Amino acid sequence: MAEYAVPAPRRRRGRPRAGESDARERILAAAVEEFAAAGYDAATIRGIAARAGVDPALVHHHFGTKADLFGEAVHAPMRPDLALPEILEGDRDRVGERIVRYLLETWEKPDVRKRGVVLLRAAIGNRLTTPLLAEFLSRELLSRLARALEVEDASLRASLVASQVAGLLIARFVLRLPALAEASVDELVARVGPTVQRYLFD
Amino acid sequence: MAEYAVPAPRRRRGRPRAGESDARERILAAAVEEFAAAGYDAATIRGIAARAGVDPALVHHHFGTKADLFGEAVHAPMRPDLALPEILEGDRDRVGERIVRYLLETWEKPDVRKRGVVLLRAAIGNRLTTPLLAEFLSRELLSRLARALEVEDASLRASLVASQVAGLLIARFVLRLPALAEASVDELVARVGPTVQRYLFD
Structure with missing residues (x-):
């Protein structure tokens, strides 16, 4: 990816x-x-x-x-909307893990991480840019994810996934909570992957 | 509470x-x-x-x-550090639900919500204030939660909880993703409570 x-x-x-x-x-x-x-x-x-x-x-x-x-x-550090089809393909039981792994592995690259932190800070810190990123996220990512789920409450499921992965990126890379900043990608995939999986399919 | x-x-x-x-x-x-x-x-x-x-x-x-x-x-809209002992008391199987319900019910109050959004925006948007809030969170909330868990990886568990609840507050009240902004407190407690519970105890 x-x-x-x-x-x-x-x-x-x-x-x-x-x-x-x-x-x-x-x-x-x-x-x-x-x-x-x-x-x-x-x-x-x-x-x-x-x-x-x-x-x-x-x-x-x-x-x-x-x-x-x-x-x-917006100097986007990554394009999860383009990565999504590949993430959704294959073993359905591990979609949650693949989503978390894709994000964390992408953010391991210093350039991506740096631009990602700038973008998160701007999207959340500035009331003018917040709706811009929220609309992009809803339109290009969450609605596609929701359509792929083919269930009634798909929008809520996709948004819950967004809440967890956004929170994970913020806690690890912006707030830098020590236990999260120091954890390995594998460790976090093992802990957070099942959450994403549950939001999507349970 | x-x-x-x-x-x-x-x-x-x-x-x-x-x-x-x-x-x-x-x-x-x-x-x-x-x-x-x-x-x-x-x-x-x-x-x-x-x-x-x-x-x-x-x-x-x-x-x-x-x-x-x-x-x-910092005009804190709430004091989760003071609420924590009461949340941790009682039925251990429902601590996750109580944490999510405490936060969402507190943020239902317009004054709390307004100050909360200002504080989240400042904590994440401004690189000078980010460490300040992260240190308070680690010192007064996460380390207490971790001590109450009495397990080896308690710091990581507490930080994962922080990532989910921070992400939930941001997605619902700052980004205002429609499906999350419109969901009831009960609905979100039912969806996110088990995640918090799993991070803490599973």
């Missing part, structure tokens, strides 16, 4: 055309403005293109989907 | 003596400075008294213990 850890910006082969990297920067700046002004759900590729003064097709060309563009705009 | 929800400042009966409320304010300001400069663990009542230019006995008289003074200095 490592390939999902840090989103790879789409790059064209060969030398960039004149003005191309300008357009890329302009689109990224426009995306930051549009997401901040409209929130994640209401922001559109069309609106971002208009702000940047380019064709919407050029936004897609440089950045892919709205979720991809958002990931770049 | 409602009486622990909002710390009651110690008040003397009758009219305050001249200068007494001045001294109280000075001590509180000195406490904020001392906690910010030294952290929770290293801050002392003696140091706070010296900053305020009063006798340490006067600090104890107005504010009680260091934990009490800290609670006032």
